[in-house]
Amino acid sequence: MANEEKKIERCKYAHISHKRGYICVEAGWEDDKVVQTDEQRCEECQKFKSRYIEYPITVNKMEWEKIEYNRDSWHCKMGQLVKVRPCGEEYGGKTYVGFYIGDLPLCTTGSYNREEGIYHVGMLPNPAIFVPELRKIIFGCGSWWGAIKSPDEIKDITDDDMDNVWYVKLAKAMFGEEKKEG
Numbered sequence: 001m002a003n004e005e006k007k008i009e010r011c012k013y014a015h016i017s018h019k020r021g022y023i024c025v026e027a028g029w030e031d032d033k034v035v036q037t038d039e040q041r042c043e044e045c046q047k048f049k050s051r052y053i054e055y056p057i058t059v060n061k062m063e064w065e066k067i068e069y070n071r072d073s074w075h076c077k078m079g080q081l082v083k084v085r086p087c088g089e090e091y092g093g094k095t096y097v098g099f100y101i102g103d104l105p106l107c108t109t110g111s112y113n114r115e116e117g118i119y120h121v122g123m124l125p126n127p128a129i130f131v132p133e134l135r136k137i138i139f140g141c142g143s144w145w146g147a148i149k150s151p152d153e154i155k156d157i158t159d160d161d162m163d164n165v166w167y168v169k170l171a172k173a174m175f176g177e178e179k180k181e182g
């Protein structure tokens with residue numbers, strides 16, 4: 001719970017600097033405005049603002065983000081046929097055919113404007129694919145997927161396909177390839 005942390009750990013202006021310990025940036029991030037601080041100084045500071053929502057709060061208004069279901073992806077249209085290989089072990093590395101149904105909420109988000117007392121409820125959208133064979137929706141963040149633009153593209157997404165994605169190549173170059181035990 002946020003209130004169990006020390007004030008210096010909760011303050012949105014206090015940051016840990018690997019060179020200087022705790023610093024306070026209440027006056028700004030410019031070098032001449034950043035000051036070194038400590039627990040005692042933070043406890044006495046009148047400009048404390050928590051980086052968390054701390055209760056009780058006064059909510060004068062709730063705002064709800066409108067969910068837009070009919071958004072096309074940058075590379076796929078709603079209703080388009082796609083191939084999808086879910087990441088979960090229960091799918092056994094199998095590739096399925098599905099339909100891109102647009103971006104759906106993966107989870108909700110919340111933020112609070114202290115000055116105006118407005119609590120905003122939003123969403124984190126993610127590409128959603130309905131897979132008839134599984135009778136469920138698979139989200140893009142939990143799979144490898146792509147649009148099927150011609151009958152020739154109805155093939156499995158292979159390990160080789162995944163290994164040739166630029167960010168996978170980058171991760172392997174930076175961290176090395178993990179050896180699988182088995």
